[in-house]
Every structure is written in structure tokens, then in C-alpha cells.
Amino acid sequence: MLSIAIAVFASFVAFNLTGRVAAARSRRAAACWLAGSALSMGTGIWAMHFIGMLALKLAIPVFYDLGPTVLSLLIAIGVSAYSLHILNLPSGRKPQLLVAGAVMAGGIVAMHYVGMSALALNPAVTYDSWLVFTSILIAAAASTGALSINRRVRGARAASGLPLRLLGALVMGLSIAGMHYTGMAAAHIPAGAVCITENGVLNAWWLAWAVGGIAFLLLATSFHLSVVDSYLAARSGQHTLELEKVNNDLERKAAELMHANSQLRQEIQERIRSEEKVAYLAYHDTLTSLPNRRMLSSHLLRAMNQAQRHGRMLALLLIDLDRFKTVNDTMGHEAGDQLLQEVATRIRHCLRESDIIARLGGDEFVVLLEDVDAPATVAVVAEKILAVARWPFVIGEQEFYVTASIGVSLFPRDGHNEQSLLRCADVAMYKAKDDGKNAFRFYCNELNEHVIEKLTLETYLRTAIERREISMHYQPKVGLPGGRIVGVEALMRWTHPKLGTVPPTRFIPLAEETRLIHQLGRWAIEESCRQAVAWREQGFGDLNVAVNLSVSQFSDEGLHRDIAAILIETGMDPTRLELEITESMFMDRFEESLKTIVRLKEAGVRIAVDDFGTGFSSLSTLKNLPIDTLKIDGAFVRGLPSDTKDAGITRAIVAMAKTLNVTVVAEAVETEAQRDFLQAASCDQVQGYYYSKPVPAAQLSAMLAAAPAPVPASLA
Incomplete structure (x- = not known):
């Protein structure tokens, strides 16, 4: 065993x-x-x-x-x-x-x-x-x-x-x-x-x-x-086994760490992209992708430092589109945005790679030209920009045209910082607009004085109504052949305590430019209606009151609502209020103008075409307009009766008005011969210095009380 x-x-x-x-x-x-x-x-x-x-x-x-x-x-x-x-x-x-x-x-x-x-x-x-x-x-x-x-x-x-x-x-x-x-x-x-x-x-x-x-x-x-x-x-x-387990844990944690690192890298990359996007948006215009005001300031500061160091000159071009608001109002803001993008592209092609183009906002662009040899070099660039701006624009299968106005300031001649250079360029740009637009102007001291005067006038104009410096004067309209005052044309007058009497030719365009014309125009219509109601209450009968509409007022979609409110507030008979427009106002935007006229007619007021004959309206255009009065421009009346061409044109206008069944009024009548010719030609009404210049309401009330048939002013 x-x-x-x-x-x-x-x-x-x-x-x-x-x-x-x-x-x-x-x-x-x-x-x-x-x-x-x-x-x-x-x-x-x-x-x-x-x-x-x-x-x-x-x-x-x-x-x-x-x-x-x-x-x-x-x-x-x-x-x-x-x-x-x-x-x-x-x-x-x-x-x-x-x-x-x-x-x-x-x-x-x-x-x-x-x-x-x-x-x-x-x-x-x-x-x-x-x-x-x-x-x-x-x-x-x-x-x-x-x-x-x-x-x-x-x-x-x-x-x-x-x-x-x-x-x-x-x-x-x-x-x-x-x-x-x-x-x-x-x-x-x-x-x-x-x-x-x-x-x-x-x-x-x-x-x-x-x-x-x-x-x-x-x-x-x-x-x-x-x-x-x-x-x-x-x-x-x-x-x-334990090591394998630990190794597996380490591998798992390593995989988790790699995944976390990958996510972290993605987050970092995303954050970098976000920061880059934020930085891009902070220095670029979102619509055109051009540099904005902030980036322009940075480039301009650097360029001025280099120009000063090397004794060079640089130019600042301020570009403003003419009639851009018309495109926005007619085609909509989307079409306006497409136009601005196309303009930016066209201007970019006119410049060198080293030049900077920026958008300040709205329809204003700024071009910075460095290393300028002479003003003539800047003029060449400005002419190129004006040329490409005049090319037709096609948006939505519709072709239309705009132009540009350019103001130029030079460093160091016109200023040593961004604010002064932009201000000088802005002054020069408005000078280009005042001279008819579609042009460029260099800044000079005289322009600065003009701008300062203009800014002062604008400041005074903004408070003129509250201070009761604006008043209404009325020029009578006399019916032919009776010679009785049948109506008046209401005209604004400005009397300033320091400047004195400021003519309408100075402050009306300024009011249009600064959009103050809406406030002034509404006040003028309301004041004229109140005065007409007062004359009726004084027993002088119902007089027709004609008030001129500006381009901005006529383009306002809420005009008919404002007129209706004024008529209700003052108690004015709508058929006694006549609004005067020019041919150019309805020819530029015929469909929109026709809608505006129809709305005003629905309110009950009368429509008159002022300065008729100076525009380009045709008979087919006139017959489609629901107008009540044609006013013959004074340029044709002054030559009467000796100038055969003026006489022929006047007779033709009167005949056409009779055919269209509208009232015809001749303005700027200064002599008896002119009055007699117009009466013989069957003109309905006349107005001018032959009878009276525009006068305050109280003076016209005295004229109405004196006699039903006033005598000529030369005999008064």
C-alpha cells in the first residue's frame, strides 16, 4: 500500500x-x-x-x-x-x-x-x-x-x-x-x-x-x-486578472477621456468658430459683408499714421445713393437689400486690392484710398463709381435706375481724425446732392460754412411751429369774367426773430430733406381748413382753399387718413379743400399715385395739377386721373399776350381742360393784358400780383369785407 x-x-x-x-x-x-x-x-x-x-x-x-x-x-x-x-x-x-x-x-x-x-x-x-x-x-x-x-x-x-x-x-x-x-x-x-x-x-x-x-x-x-x-x-x-481589469478600466477611461477630449476639441472649435463669427459680425456689415464703421475706424487710424509718417495723402469718399428710398417704397425692403449688395459689388470692382470699402448703414458707403498722389487720382475713382452706379439694376425682372452722390475729403488737408474727415466728406456729399445729384464734390471751407448755416436753419425750423413763427398767407383766386374772389391758395411763411423772413425756397427743401415736411404740411392743411371755416362763419361764403402737397406727403400711405381726420376735426366741407400736386409727383410712380388720388377723392377733396405744362404728362395720362383743376404754369402766362408760342400753348391747355371738364386756373397774372387774354381764352380763374400777393388771413378778411369784386392791387 x-x-x-x-x-x-x-x-x-x-x-x-x-x-x-x-x-x-x-x-x-x-x-x-x-x-x-x-x-x-x-x-x-x-x-x-x-x-x-x-x-x-x-x-x-x-x-x-x-x-x-x-x-x-x-x-x-x-x-x-x-x-x-x-x-x-x-x-x-x-x-x-x-x-x-x-x-x-x-x-x-x-x-x-x-x-x-x-x-x-x-x-x-x-x-x-x-x-x-x-x-x-x-x-x-x-x-x-x-x-x-x-x-x-x-x-x-x-x-x-x-x-x-x-x-x-x-x-x-x-x-x-x-x-x-x-x-x-x-x-x-x-x-x-x-x-x-x-x-x-x-x-x-x-x-x-x-x-x-x-x-x-x-x-x-x-x-x-x-x-x-x-x-x-x-x-x-x-x-x-486584476491588472487586466485595471487595464480594461484604464482603456475604458482612456476611451472616455479620448471621447471627452474629442468633445472638448469640438466644443473648442465651435467656440473658436463662434468667437470668429462674433468678431466677424462685430467688424462687418451683415447685409453686404463689407467692413462696418468699427473696422473702418481701425483701418483709417492705421492709414493716417502711415500717411503722416511717410508724408503721403489719403482720401475718404462718402457715397450716398440717390432715390434709394423710392426703390424701397416701390419694390420693398428685400429689393432694396439686393440693390445695396449689387452696389457694394460694383464699387469693389472699381478699387484696388489695398483700398477699403465700408458700409456705414442705410444707403451710405465709405471708400478709403491710401497713397493718393493728387486729387485728380481720387476724381478718377469717383467718376468710375458714379458710372457703375448709373448702370441699370434688374431685380425681380424689373429694370430701374439709381445714381449716387459722392463727397470727398483729403487727409491731412481737411482733417486729422476720423470725425473731421467724415464730417467734411458728408458736407461735400450734400453739396453734390444740392447741385443736382449724380456727382462728386471735394470739401472746401465754403462748403463748411454752407453746412453750418444749413444745420442752424434746421435747428430753428424744428421749433418754428411751437414758437408760432410759421404762419399761413393766402393769395386770392379770382373767377373770370366776374372778378369775384372764389378761392385762395394757402402758402407758408416763416419769420424768424434773428434771421428775419426766410423764403419758402430755403426752408421747404430743408423740411423735405429732414422729414419735417410731414409735421409742417399737416399743420398747414389743418390751419387752412380752420381759417376757411372761420371765413364761412364770418359770412364770406364758402371759399375753396388750395394747399400744396410735398413729394414726401404725397408718398405717405396714411395721407388720406390724416386729411379725413383734419376735415372732421375742423368741420371743413371736403369739396372746398383742394390739394395741389405737380406732374413729376405722379409721373414717377403713376400706379401708386393713382391709388393715392383715388383715396383722396373718396375723402371728398379736390385734386389740382400745379405748374401744368412743365412736366411730361400726356393726354392719355391726364384722362385717367380723377383731377378737378389744371393750373397753367406762370412761365407761359408771363409772355402773354405778345409771345405767340405762349399764347398758343395757353389756348391749347384751356381747350384741353374744357374737353376734360376740369377747372383751369392761370397763375402769375401781373398785368391787365394778361388778365384780358385769359378771359378771352375762357380761363376759369386767375391769381397773381395783378390782384394781390399772398397776405395774412386778417388782411384777406378785410379784402373780402371791402367789396365782392376787389379792384386790382395796383389801384388799391
Whole structure:
């Protein structure tokens, strides 16, 4: 039983050590573990044989020859080493397993019978051949099976491969024991045999216990090393798992960090783009993508510093589009935006790469020209800009035209900072507009004086109504042939305490430009209606009151509502209010003008065409307009009756008015001959200095009270 236990224990230790061969990380470590496995198994097999010999009971003392004993040990170790080596080859094919099993079985058998030969008896030991053969088969089958089991668990972890290792060790131990005791059963020791060994004799009991003790120590040490190594391997495996887990966590966190870094990069890039966009919007116009006022200031400051350093000159061109408001009102703001974008593109093509074009807002552009040699160079650029601005614009399949007015200021002649240069350019630009537009002007001191005067006049005009400096004067309209006053034309007059009498030719255009004309125009209509109602209440009858409309007033979509409100507020008879417009006012925007006239007619007021004959209206245009009065321009009346052309035109206008069934009024009548000619031509009404200049309401009231048929002013 001890021999079987040693065989099983030796096999388990050997198989356990063999498992370390597969797990070894170097060839040297694998060779060491393989040598330890072979030494454990070979020694265990050899020890099992000699301990098993103690179970043999003989009547004579037994001694063993030293040579065969040592040879049997070497055979057991060598065969074990070779078999385990074959078993651990990486290919793992079935023939290798069979070869390893055969070698192991042969080694066990050889070790047994060589060890038996160390027992020299006389007569000699004989063997039963069938039992010998049976012992060989037992060794081969059991060895192959044990090695097969060992291969299945080779390199497996201790926890999972332990049951199979125990099974393999048990099979191998039993195969060794089975082969040994079958071989012993095959041996026949003759009766009366004696031991004849003399040299190198080993006592059986001493040899058995020595072998057993050495084998046990060797196996115990090997097993201890195996267990310790397995423990360390398990710990290493656990640490490996932990490291793998930590590594996986690190990889996961690295992936998360990379993802976070990617998101952070995207956020940073998005923030950079946002900041770039904010910076772009802060320095560029959103509509045209041109530099705005802020960027212009930066470029202008740099350009002035360089120009001052190098003694150079630079120019600032302020460009304002003429009639842009008409495009906005007619085509809408979308069309106006497209126009501004096209204008910006055209101006850009007129400039050098180094020149700057900026949009200040609305329809104002600024061009900065650096390194200017002379004003003539600036004039060439300004002419190019004016030329491209005059080209037709096509928006929405509709073609229309605009022009530009340009003011030019030069550094350092006209100013040393941005404000002064822009102010001078603005002054020059308004001079270009005053001179008829579609032109450019350089700044000069005289222009500055004109602008200062204009700004002063505008300041005074804004408070003129509240201070009751504006008043209405009335020029009578006399009916022909009776000579009775049938109506008046209301005209504004401005008397300033410092400036004195300011003529309408000065303040009316300024009111148009500053949009004050809406306030003044509404006040004029309301005041005229109140005065007409007062005359009626004074018993002077119903007089027609004619009031001139400005271009801005006539373009106001709410004009008819304002007129209706004034009529209700003052109690004025709508048929007694006559609104005068010029030919150019309705010819520029005929469809819109026709709608406005229709709305006014629906309010009940009369419509008169002033200065008729100076415009370009045709008979087809006039016949489609619901007008009530035609006023012959004074330019034709002054030549009457001596100028045959003026006489012919006047007769034609009167005849046409009669055909259209409208009232015809001649203005600027200054002589009796003119009055007589117009009366002979069947003109309905006349007005002029022949009868009276425009006078205050009180003076006209006196004229109405004096006589129903006033005498000429020259006789008054």
C-alpha cells in the first residue's frame, strides 16, 4: 500500500510540475520544470519498485547488486523525461501521445526487470511469459491514459485542473503498481534458492528505507515547490486578472477621456468658430459683408499714421445713393437689400486690392484710398463709381435706375481724425446732392460754412411751429369774367426773430430733406381748413382753399387718413379743400399715385395739377386721373399776350381742360393784358400780383369785407 501511495503521489507531483512547463514564459524555465517533473516521476517509480520488493517474503536474506539498481533509477528518470517532453510538444497530435505512452510503459517495464536483475539468486529467477506480456500491456494502456488525462489539463489553472490531475496521477500510480505486481507474479523463485551477490551489495531493508526516505523527501520537496508555485501562479493569475481589469478600466477611461477630449476639441472649435463669427459680425456689415464703421475706424487710424509718417495723402469718399428710398417704397425692403449688395459689388470692382470699402448703414458707403498722389487720382475713382452706379439694376425682372452722390475729403488737408474727415466728406456729399445729384464734390471751407448755416436753419425750423413763427398767407383766386374772389391758395411763411423772413425756397427743401415736411404740411392743411371755416362763419361764403402737397406727403400711405381726420376735426366741407400736386409727383410712380388720388377723392377733396405744362404728362395720362383743376404754369402766362408760342400753348391747355371738364386756373397774372387774354381764352380763374400777393388771413378778411369784386392791387 505504501508503494502504491508513493507511485500515485509521485505521478501527481510529476503531472503538477508538468503543468508548469506549459505555463512557463521562457524555454529555460520550461526545461527546469520538465527536469523536475522527470526527476519526481522517475524517482517515484524507482522508489515504488524497491519499496514494493519489501512485500516479497523470502526465507533467505536478500541483497541487491549496486550496478543494476542505479541503472534502473537512471532508466526511470530518463524515460520519464523523454515521455513528458514528447507530451509537452506544441503540436499536440495523437501519435505523439501514443509514442509518449509507449516510451513511458517501456521505461516502467525496463526499470522493473532491470531492478529485478539486481536480485541475483541461485538457481535463477524464471518468468511466466504471459504475465510478463500482461504487465507490459498494463503499463502501456495505463501510461497512455494517464498521459492523455495530463495533456487535457496541461496549462490549466489549479482550481479547474486539480480533479483531472488527481485522476491522472491515480491512473498512472495504479498502472505502475499493476505492472510491478503483475511482473512479480510472473517471477518464479525456485525453492532453496540462495543470494549469490557478493560485490557492491545493498541490504534490502536498508536500501528500501533509504530509497523511500530519499524519494519521500524529494517528492515532498517537489510537491511543496509545485504547490508554492501553483499558489504563486494563482496569485499571479489573480494579479493578472486584476491588472487586466485595471487595464480594461484604464482603456475604458482612456476611451472616455479620448471621447471627452474629442468633445472638448469640438466644443473648442465651435467656440473658436463662434468667437470668429462674433468678431466677424462685430467688424462687418451683415447685409453686404463689407467692413462696418468699427473696422473702418481701425483701418483709417492705421492709414493716417502711415500717411503722416511717410508724408503721403489719403482720401475718404462718402457715397450716398440717390432715390434709394423710392426703390424701397416701390419694390420693398428685400429689393432694396439686393440693390445695396449689387452696389457694394460694383464699387469693389472699381478699387484696388489695398483700398477699403465700408458700409456705414442705410444707403451710405465709405471708400478709403491710401497713397493718393493728387486729387485728380481720387476724381478718377469717383467718376468710375458714379458710372457703375448709373448702370441699370434688374431685380425681380424689373429694370430701374439709381445714381449716387459722392463727397470727398483729403487727409491731412481737411482733417486729422476720423470725425473731421467724415464730417467734411458728408458736407461735400450734400453739396453734390444740392447741385443736382449724380456727382462728386471735394470739401472746401465754403462748403463748411454752407453746412453750418444749413444745420442752424434746421435747428430753428424744428421749433418754428411751437414758437408760432410759421404762419399761413393766402393769395386770392379770382373767377373770370366776374372778378369775384372764389378761392385762395394757402402758402407758408416763416419769420424768424434773428434771421428775419426766410423764403419758402430755403426752408421747404430743408423740411423735405429732414422729414419735417410731414409735421409742417399737416399743420398747414389743418390751419387752412380752420381759417376757411372761420371765413364761412364770418359770412364770406364758402371759399375753396388750395394747399400744396410735398413729394414726401404725397408718398405717405396714411395721407388720406390724416386729411379725413383734419376735415372732421375742423368741420371743413371736403369739396372746398383742394390739394395741389405737380406732374413729376405722379409721373414717377403713376400706379401708386393713382391709388393715392383715388383715396383722396373718396375723402371728398379736390385734386389740382400745379405748374401744368412743365412736366411730361400726356393726354392719355391726364384722362385717367380723377383731377378737378389744371393750373397753367406762370412761365407761359408771363409772355402773354405778345409771345405767340405762349399764347398758343395757353389756348391749347384751356381747350384741353374744357374737353376734360376740369377747372383751369392761370397763375402769375401781373398785368391787365394778361388778365384780358385769359378771359378771352375762357380761363376759369386767375391769381397773381395783378390782384394781390399772398397776405395774412386778417388782411384777406378785410379784402373780402371791402367789396365782392376787389379792384386790382395796383389801384388799391
